[in-house]
Amino acid sequence: MPVPAPAPSDVSAAADRIRPYARRTPLLDLEVDGRRVLLKLEYLQRSGSFKLRGALNALLAMAPDDHVVAASGGNHGLAVATAASLLDRSATVYVPVTVPEAKARRIEAAGARLVRHGANFAEAASAALDVAARPGHRFVHPYDDPAVIVGQGTVGAEIVADEPAVDTVVAAVGGGGLAAGTALAIAGRTVVAAEPEDCRCLHDALAAGKPVDSPVGSVAASATGASRVGEVAFEVLAAHGVTSVLVSDEEILGARDLLWEECRIAVEPAAAISFAAWLAGRVPGKRPCLIICGANADWTAAG
Template sequence: MKSPTHTLSATDVHAAADRIRPYARRTPLLDLEIDDRRVLLKLEHLQRGGSFKLRGALNAILSGALDDHLVAASGGNHGLAVATAASLLGVSATVYVPTTVPAAKARRIEAAGARLVRHGATFAEAASAASDAAARPGHRFLHPYDDPDVIAGQGTVAAEILADAPDVDAIAVAVGGGGLAAGTALAFDGEGRVVAVEPEHCRCLYDALAAGEPVDSAVDSVAASATGASRVGEIPFDVLSGHPDRADHSDRPGHSAHDVSSVLVSDEQILRARDRLWEECRIAVEPAAAVAFAAWLAGQVPGDRPCLIVCGANADWVAG
């Protein structure tokens, strides 16, 4: 595995964009006025497989041997991304998920052609079993966020945003294990702020930045199937902690508008934001995809031209 910060850069993100272009969709930007404020939405829930995760999976697979049997562990979206990418590239895959995986995500993983294995009550337990299975000859484990090729692939979301709207000065992203936030920071390359948003009770990045190192955190949120990593990835942490770490430390030396802010939103805010995306935009998404919007509605995303990544739609949900 690469050492993260001195080898990962915007160059890796642009190389990933070239690599995955034949397979990944270039998702649109939606320019809105809500509550008398302008905001851009990057509609990544329209990606193949229903989330941004396809980008990282494609880049990681295309950066290795295509004759390997792929093994993944996931709360749902990464597993579906690996299953989708494997189908596109003609390779086989097994996806380990916790027994708590939402039925919609499990069904779609199997429909994409991957073998589904339910194991353990948490992502960590599923990941341990997947890692053991991947130790067999001819098998390759694809980590959902603590992998440099996955991170570079996720950064292509932000690269597209900046290509289509170069005046964007802040990008807000939901955080699970930190891969999307880290990739976004690499793509931004010091030119704007990344706002890394987590549910109050799924806060592995927030807690790691407070502790100065990755630590174990509790997981309990309506968005946990997508943001439920109990520990931020080592590589994402290394990338993200290279910037001033917390919005509430804005008076510390070296803090500027070109950095990473870590903020929290409640489950109630997330569900209200999800419902507003449907009521005002007819965008139907899973709770995690409304996390960045919730932070923006609460005034936690700065900038004159902010963009929010609407990251996934793998839920069976309709407005009541």
């Protein structure tokens, strides 16, 4: 049975649903080398990333006695664990053995059962899906679930509500859920999807006209390491004319360190991808906003 495509009205409904649990994160108006840009400080969200929004919306749509099962490179798993704790639900999170210890530690601290399995997200997800097929269990996909996508879209809805002059929003892409939700939320404005050169599943899908398998290998891979863009996410992104821009690992780390030097903002590499794209001049618009999406790392500045 086809999954109904998410709609802008679903983002509004999600915002109402998650409001008692999620933080409304602030905007920072920043000037760098004479250029102004807005930063949406979503790394201040509960669980340390935007992923909490989608996890909350998905769990609130489930039967309250379902056991939640997730697979993640880290941030989605931590979001599901946090959402389950907030809603008094039980959860199991599968992660690859390469998961950063900072993320694994926080998933367990949030109260979820952590299972390390496989060398990558796909292998962890396969094991999670097997468990989720049991009665009374429900799998929450990190980026290709309509409830997750519209939950992530509440980030974009807050941006344009707080600063209506925004004409471009930049979102980092792993599997495409944040960018797709943003496109639904800010229809009529430009959405730019920023990806590492070596984690470029949306870029490759747009070139092919459909989701395709793509190599994974970037300093930001623990958060953006999807090998294939989500089917539902791709449908939304293609329909809204979202474009992909690529940044190098060197540009990502430089942007991450500049966030610290200029603002004392300490984030994981994936959260600096949107800033890296803007610094490199790859973002259009007179009033752009960059989503600074997560800070789940044991962070130290390069050099």
